Amino acid sequence: MKSTCAYAHTNIALIKYWGKLPGHLNLPATGSLSLTLENFGTQTALSFIDAPQDVFVLNNQQQIGEPLLRVQLFLDIVRALSKNDQHCLVDSRNDVPTRSGLASSASGFAALSLAANQLFSLNLNPIDLSQLARVGSGSAARSIFGEFVYMHPGSPVDKTGGYAEPLTTDPSLDVRLIVVQCASTPKKISSRAGMMHTSATSPYYSSWIATHAQDLEEATRAAMQGDFKTLGELTEHSTLKMHASMLAAKPAFWYFEPLTITVMNRVKALRDDGAHCYFTMDAGPHVKVLCQAQQAQAITNELRKIEGIVQIDIAKPGPGAKLI
Numbered sequence: 001m002k003s004t005c006a007y008a009h010t011n012i013a014l015i016k017y018w019g020k021l022p023g024h025l026n027l028p029a030t031g032s033l034s035l036t037l038e039n040f041g042t043q044t045a046l047s048f049i050d051a052p053q054d055v056f057v058l059n060n061q062q063q064i065g066e067p068l069l070r071v072q073l074f075l076d077i078v079r080a081l082s083k084n085d086q087h088c089l090v091d092s093r094n095d096v097p098t099r100s101g102l103a104s105s106a107s108g109f110a111a112l113s114l115a116a117n118q119l120f121s122l123n124l125n126p127i128d129l130s131q132l133a134r135v136g137s138g139s140a141a142r143s144i145f146g147e148f149v150y151m152h153p154g155s156p157v158d159k160t161g162g163y164a165e166p167l168t169t170d171p172s173l174d175v176r177l178i179v180v181q182c183a184s185t186p187k188k189i190s191s192r193a194g195m196m197h198t199s200a201t202s203p204y205y206s207s208w209i210a211t212h213a214q215d216l217e218e219a220t221r222a223a224m225q226g227d228f229k230t231l232g233e234l235t236e237h238s239t240l241k242m243h244a245s246m247l248a249a250k251p252a253f254w255y256f257e258p259l260t261i262t263v264m265n266r267v268k269a270l271r272d273d274g275a276h277c278y279f280t281m282d283a284g285p286h287v288k289v290l291c292q293a294q295q296a297q298a299i300t301n302e303l304r305k306i307e308g309i310v311q312i313d314i315a316k317p318g319p320g321a322k323l324i
Contacts, residue, residue: 002047002048002119003045003046003047003048003119004045004046004047004115004118004119004323005043005044005045005046005115005323005324006043006044006046006111006112006114006115006118006321006322006323006324007041007042007043007044007111007321007322007324008041008042008044008106008107008108008110008111008114008140008143008144008320008321008322009036009037009038009040009041009107009143009146009318009319009320009321010036010037010040010041010042010096010104010106010107010143011034011035011036011037011106011107011139011142011143011149012034012035012037012177012179012280012282012288013032013033013034013139013142013238013280013282014033014034014035014219014231014234014235014238014280014290015031015032015033015212015215015216015219015220015234015235015238016030016032016238016239016241016242016280016282017029017030017031017032017138017139017151018030018195018198018208018242018245019195019198019199019205019208019209020138020154020192020195020196020199021154021156021159023159025135025154025159025162026134026135026136026137026138026162027134027153027154027155027159027161027162028134028138028151028153028154028162029153029154029199029209030153030208030209030212030213030216031150031151031152031153031212031213031216032139032142032150032151032216033148033149033150033151033167033216033219033220033223034139034142034148034149034151034164035147035148035149035175035177035290035317036142036143036145036146036147036149036317036318036319036320037177037179037315037316037317037318038315038316038317038318038319039095039179039313039315039316039318040095040096040107040179040313040315041094041095041096041107041111041143041318042092042093042094042095042104042107042108042110042111043092043093043111043324044090044091044092044093044108044111044112044115045089045090045091045092045115046088046089046090046091046112046115046116046119047088047089047091047119048086048087048088048089048119049086049087049088049089050087051087051089052087053072053087054068054071054072054075054087054088054089054090055087055088055089055090056068056071056072056090056092057089057090057091057092058092058093058094059092059093059094060093070136071090071112071136074109074112074135074136075087075088075090075116077132077135078116078120078122078132079120081120081122081132082120082121082122084120088119090112092108092111092112094107094108105136105137105139105140105191106137106139106140106142106143107140107143108136108137108140109133109136109137109140109143110133110140110141110143110144110321111143111321112133112136113129113132113133113136113140113144113321114129114144114321114322114323115323116132117129117132118323126144126145126165127163127165128163129144130142130144130145130163130164130165131162131163134162134163134164138162141162141163141164142164143320143321144164144320144321145164145165145166145320145321146166146317146318146319146320147166147167147169147317147318147319148166148167148169148223148317149164149165149166149167150164150165150166150167150220151163151164151165152164152165166320167220167223167224168224169223169224169226170223170224170225170226171226172226173223173226173228173231174292174293174294175228175290175291175292175293175317176290176291176292176293176296176314176315176316177288177289177290177291177314177315178277178288178289178291178296178299178300178303178312178313178314178315179286179288179311179312179313179314179315180263180286180287180288180289180303180309180312181286181309181310181311181312182257182259182260182263182285182286182287182308182309182310183257183259183284183285183286183310184310187255187283187284187285189253189255189283190283191282191283194246194253194255194283197249197253198245198246198249201249201250202245202246202248202249202250203248204244204245204248205245207245208241208242208245211241212238212241215234215237215238215241218230218234219231219234219235219238222234228276228292229276231290232276232277232278232290233278235278235279235280235290236278236279236280238280239279239280239281243255243256243281255281255282255283255284255285256281256285257285259285259306259308259309260281260285260286260287262306262308263279263287263289263303263306263309264279264281264287266302266303266306267279267287267289267303270299270302275291275295275298275299275302276291276292276295277289277290277291277295277299278290278291289303296314297314300312300314
């Protein structure tokens with residue numbers, strides 16, 4: 001039985017992507033700037049099977065319904081590209097909780113893309129591989145690459161774009177991301193459903209789109225120049241704008257838990273006391289804290305004092321996806 005295996009790390013967007021262009025290509029309405037994390041990821045083994053349909057196993061549990069359908073639709077695209085109609089067994093293991101706002105879909109589809117590229121002999125270059133991963137999950141396009149990653153928005157005119165590429169940053173930008181898990185249950189609203197509802201009903205969504213490009217440009221320049229303060233301020237600004245657009249949706253929704261707010265307030269208090277740290281949140285209750293490497297342990301020690309936190313990890317910038 002022919003098979004292959006790949007591992008991809010999760011990534012967290014500092015300048016957010018929230019919203020999709022119309023159509024089936026899963027093109028992001030905005031660009032983004034992300035950091036791939038060393039600590040977390042997904043290992044995926046992919047093999048051909050003699051079966052009437054694909055089989056998807058995640059963390060030793062066979063999947064049905066929407067998770068299986070997403071994988072099947074993705075593999076249909078791979079089969080069309082390769083002109084190989086064989087079905088597959090997808091056996092994946094996540095190092096982070098699934099569907100909780102810790103980017104498991106990003107690492108999952110990046111690993112699946114790399115494995116499929118090998119198994120189906122697609123011979124895609126890294127940019128094309130990034131575009132393939134995006135079809136499965138928008139943020140997966142970034143997990144193909146390591147450390148800081150810039151993702152281009154999709155073009156509403158010709159439906160191009162929507163790919164990521166590595167960003168060369170100033171060597172002095174020695175950062176860590178403290179991942180503070182504030183809940184242990186899956187989120188009720190998926191990122192994809194949240195984006196669709198926000199874009200369809202929030203009066204703030206148009207402002208989010210209109211003001212995003214400048215944030216992305218300034219943050220990218222700050223990362224390239226090693227300007228941590230500007231990067232951190234824009235990281236917080238971007239996440240608060242994104243979540244504000246959800247709060248203004250009709251009906252409103254949010255991913256925060258009370259503990260999320262507590263952690264955000266503690267980060268602000270630590271900054272007022274001289275720590276160089278800034279928070280960000282994705283579509284989930286967890287808080288990620290961007291800080292400089294030399295202060296990471298001290299900031300983590302202070303955050304550990306908050307009651308109710310499920311887990312705290314200090315994550316270094318991580319590498320791109322790889323075959324194993």
